[in-house]
Amino acid sequence: MNLQDIAVQTIDGSQQTLADYQGKTLLVVNVASKCGFTPQYKGLEELYQRYKDQGFAVLGFPCDQFGNQEPGTDADIAQFCSLTYAVTFPMFAKVEVNGAHAHPLFKVLKSAAPGLLGSEGIKWNFTKFLVDATGQTVKRYAPTDTPASLAKHIEAMLPD
Secondary structure: OOHHHOEEEEOOOOEEEHHHHOOOEEEEEEEOOOOOOOOHHHHHHHHHHHHHHHOEEEEEEEEOOOOOOOOOOHHHHHHHHHHHHOOOOOEEOOEOOOOOOOOHHHHHHHHHOOOHHHOOOOOOOOOEEEEOOOOOEEEEEOOOOOHHHHHHHHHHHOOO
């Protein structure tokens, strides 16, 4: 499945496909509001602000599959992100990233960039996937990889 054909729902309920981001380098992240890694929202927003005018976007997908750390509604999540971290990068409706009901986007990302020892399962919140401007998944990053540590990888992949 081509990444750009995948349908997604924004956090405010509108439908779109990832074709809206065609030609951009993307960092796709499963996020949560009540996680030890939640402060990474700040770094993700900084990356977005730094590179958005150069063909880059962060795409945030809330997920409640890890320790019930994203229990709120999409509206609750949007409000939290806006008020607490001034998030302006695109946020999407809550999804599952593992299991039978995993969102098609995460099925494609996990298959293209397996984790440690070839495992496809996502282990925790704030797992990050770097996607190039042609829609190819390039790399998976662990939750412990800070947004700032990804800057050099993003810079190397920005569209000309």
